[in-house]
Amino acid sequence: MGLRHPKTDQIRLEDVFAALSNPMRLQVVRVLAASGPVPCGSLLDGVPRSTLTHHWRVLREGGLIRQEAVGREYTLTLRRDDLEQRFPGLLDVVLRAAAVPEPG
Amino acid sequence: MGLRHPKTDQIRLEDVFAALSNPMRLQVVRVLAASGPVPCGSLLDGVPRSTLTHHWRVLREGGLIRQEAVGREYTLTLRRDDLEQRFPGLLDVVLRAAAVPEPG
Numbered sequence: 001m002g003l004r005h006p007k008t009d010q011i012r013l014e015d016v017f018a019a020l021s022n023p024m025r026l027q028v029v030r031v032l033a034a035s036g037p038v039p040c041g042s043l044l045d046g047v048p049r050s051t052l053t054h055h056w057r058v059l060r061e062g063g064l065i066r067q068e069a070v071g072r073e074y075t076l077t078l079r080r081d082d083l084e085q086r087f088p089g090l091l092d093v094v095l096r097a098a099a100v101p102e103p104g
Numbered sequence: 105m106g107l108r109h110p111k112t113d114q115i116r117l118e119d120v121f122a123a124l125s126n127p128m129r130l131q132v133v134r135v136l137a138a139s140g141p142v143p144c145g146s147l148l149d150g151v152p153r154s155t156l157t158h159h160w161r162v163l164r165e166g167g168l169i170r171q172e173a174v175g176r177e178y179t180l181t182l183r184r185d186d187l188e189q190r191f192p193g194l195l196d197v198v199l200r201a202a203a204v205p206e207p208g
Contacts, residue, residue: 010207018125021118087201097191103114 003060003067008082011063016087019062025055026098029064032078033095040067040074107164107171112186115167120191123166129159130202133168136182137199144171144178 006012020026028043044052056076059065063086066077083091110116124130132147148156160180163169167190170181187195 013201014125014127017121021122021125023118087204089197090201093193093197097117097194100191102116
């Protein structure tokens with residue numbers, strides 16, 4: 001069973017925002033933006049596997065990440081160029097906004 | 105009972121994105137950005153009242169709009185300056201992204 005990834009021109013803005021509407025997923029986007037591709041297992045320590053699977057799916061189906069099998073593990077990559085092509089400037093502003101301190 | 109509006113420095117990014125993750129709410133933001141304050145009743149024709157109430161609440165609690173009683177009706181206003189102060193550049197890029205055609 002292949003994992004579903006929307007084509008660049010099929011990425012929907014409401015799905016992007018839904019993917020970004022959770023602090024854990026926003027954090028994953030920030031980490032991937034800073035680091036490049038990352039094995040799934042090295043993100044979000046201590047979070048149950050079913051929760052992780054859900055977050056990867058929402059990010060993947062929203063068009064924010066690619067999730068690809070590399071050997072026995074999945075690797076996550078931010079779709080930076082695809083997002084820039086589809087919604088110019090959006091990702092940069094999201095990353096800047098995510099760096100603003102949250103209320104205590 | 106007063107309606108809850110987060111203070112500017114209490115607006116949470118994840119709540120902003122949650123508010124924008126629905127096409128109707130995104131449309132309301134676009135209309136308010138183009139028009140200034142609008143009476144609730146003149147937006148989203150043909151949508152059930154309970155659905156409207158829900159959308160206004162999510163937009164209001166997310167910090168995107170002010171909903172204020174004016175006479176016997178509520179008026180909605182986009183919190184453009186507050187959003188700009190809290191997350192500079194975000195609203196402009198959201199409005200530009202929302203103007204990109206959706207996939208058919």
